[in-house]
Each structure stands twice: as structure tokens, then as C-alpha cells.
Amino acid sequence: MKLSQLLFIVLISSLAGMVGCNPLTEKGPDVSQIQADVTIQHLEDELFASKSVQDVQNFLAKYPFLTKVYFTDTPSGESSPSDSLLASHLYENIRNNSLQGFKQQLDSIFSEKTHPLEEELEKAFKHVKYYYPDFKVPKVATIVTGFMGNDLFVSDSLIIIGLDYFGGERVQYRPQVYTYQLRRYQPESIVPSLLFFLSDRYNRITPDDRTLLADMVGYGKSFEFVKHMAPQTPDSLIIGLSEQNLTRTYNSQTELWAFFVENKLLYETSDLKKQKYVGERPLTPEIGPEVPGSIGRWIGWRIVNKYMAKNPDVTLPELMKTADARKILQESGYKGQIDD
Known part of the structure; x- marks a missing residue:
């Protein structure tokens, strides 16, 4: 046969x-006494509050790590875009009514009540500290851009989560990947995906x-x-x-x-x-x-x-x-x- x-x-x-x-x-080990506090910066709220291209430029200047490590391509395909070009594209996106509705969907999905991302990350990082006591919890930020940035950026000191990629089947838009890959783009995929990238530090x-x-x-x-x-x-x-x-x-x-x-x-x-x-x-x-x-x-x-x-x-x-x-x-x- x-x-x-x-x-x-x-x-x-x-x-x-x-x-x-x-x-x-x-169940895993007892990590209840381990400190691994996580405070997520929801940059999408500040971005979507921008009223002009200049506001977006100010936003990018306030968070320079976004331009350096998160936005690797613009919709026009230009790598490492200038802040002015990037700001123009971002402002055009956030002014789009459909994207604003999409963000509202994501806000609902990633609320503390429906998907407590901070709590899940804290549990995971407590386990990391259990096995690796010298581990330092990185800064964590989320953002929604209409798929202009990467899905994830993970380093020793910084994690950026593109929430627009991880809305799952209930949202208006999905990332442009093959159908078989969509299984990895749902809210429950965020923490295991981050941990997989984090494993490179120790593997x-x-x-x-x-x-x-x-x-x-x-x-x-x-x-x-x-x-x-x-x-x-x-x-x-x-x-x-x-x-x-x-x-x-x-x-x-x-x-x-x-x-x-x-x-x-x-x-x-x-x-x-x-x-x-x-x-x-x-x-x-x-x-x-x-x-x-x-x-x-x-x-x-x-x-x-x-x-x-x-x-x-x-x-x-x-x-x-x-x-x-x-x-x-x-x-x-x-x-x-x-x-x-």
C-alpha cells in the first residue's frame, strides 16, 4: 500500500x-509569584486621532522605532520610506471610512473583556522568566495601519503587533496571504507566534x-x-x-x-x-x-x-x-x- x-x-x-x-x-510550573508586568501601548488610537499629515509626521517623530523597524515598505513598494511619504500614506489610510470601521472591529475583538492580550503576554513572560531568570520583559506596542507595516516585530527590547493581521475570520479584512496561512492569523495566534520568534534568542x-x-x-x-x-x-x-x-x-x-x-x-x-x-x-x-x-x-x-x-x-x-x-x-x- x-x-x-x-x-x-x-x-x-x-x-x-x-x-x-x-x-x-x-498546567505547567507554578509562576504565580513571578513578576512580569506588561503594559501595552495602543498606538493605533493615537494614530487614528491624527487630523492632518503633519499630525501623522509628529506621531512618527514621537515613535521613531516605527519607521526604523516596523514600516519596511510603503504601498508604492519603496523600501525605508521617508517620514513625509510614510505620513502621507498613513493619513490617507486612516481617513478611509472602511479602515475606520475595520479598526472598530479590531477594538472590539482585542478589548480586555474579549481577548485579554496583556494577561496572556504576562503569563507567557512569567514562564520565560521561570526558565530564564535574567529575561527582561520587552516593551509591547500595538498598531493598526491597514496592512502597511509588518505583522510582527520582535526583538529583545521591543515587540510591535500589527493587530490588523490578527483579527481572524470575523473582521472585514484579512491579510493577503495564501488561504492555508490564514490559520496563523487569528487573535489566539499572537502569543505563540511571538514566543516562536523569541525562541531564536535561546535556540x-x-x-x-x-x-x-x-x-x-x-x-x-x-x-x-x-x-x-x-x-x-x-x-x-x-x-x-x-x-x-x-x-x-x-x-x-x-x-x-x-x-x-x-x-x-x-x-x-x-x-x-x-x-x-x-x-x-x-x-x-x-x-x-x-x-x-x-x-x-x-x-x-x-x-x-x-x-x-x-x-x-x-x-x-x-x-x-x-x-x-x-x-x-x-x-x-x-x-x-x-x-x-
């Missing part, structure tokens, strides 16, 4: 609920290891980081797969792993070939018509997950410091097996 056929089979019906690939309890890799295995394990460590920092977040939200896809993938991992081994892909170094398995794609047709894209990232997480299960004394910081992907694979004992 071909793998493409096997992917339609639910191996054991009782496994349908076992879609999570992490033994970490949803050690071997620079000269260009293998697909190294890429897979690198992604797996980042997903494991997110799960530890937001233990109640569903795995499907962390990795961007639907529950149905995650269940089918979990139940088919023995065959998926066999494909990687039999085709000698783990130590592949060709960027073109590697991107077929860890790059952004809706599907992985090389394996089968129902195999989701970026399947190598998920398998990398399984490897890391089994490594942590086999080595319970290894802490998350120790995992993140372990740069040797082959060591993690060997000590994981992972061969595509489903959890007992």
Missing part, C-alpha cells in the same frame, strides 16, 4: 484524541550543519520552547495545522518517518530539496496528496519531544543549548513510533 493511501487511514480509533505531541502538562544551532535534520530539529526546539512558555496552547495552534490534519499526521508518522529514512533525506543539504519539507507550502505532494506542508517541522518536534521524554532530567534551557541535532535524534530513540 502506498503512503498516500495510508495517510487516509486512522490507525487505531482510540488514538484520534492523542493529537498532542508533548508530554508537558497543560543554539551548529552553524556548519546544513542538513535537513538540523533544520527539522531546530524548528522542533522552537515549538517545544513555545509549548513550555504557553503550556495551555493547543499543539495545532503552535504549529499551524488543523486538528484534523494534526490527528492524521500523528497517526501516520510511522510511514512518514519511513519516507524520510528510505529516501535518505535526513542528511540532505540541498536548499531546494530541504524547502520541500520545511518550507512554507500548503501540502507536501512528494509524500502524498494529504500530507500538510512543512511536515519536516512537525517531525522535528516529534524528535525533540521524544528526546525530552527519554531524558526527563534535561531542562528546557539545556535542550535549547544542545546544538547537535544528531545527538538529539540518537538519544530520542525516535523511529516514527506513536506514543504508548
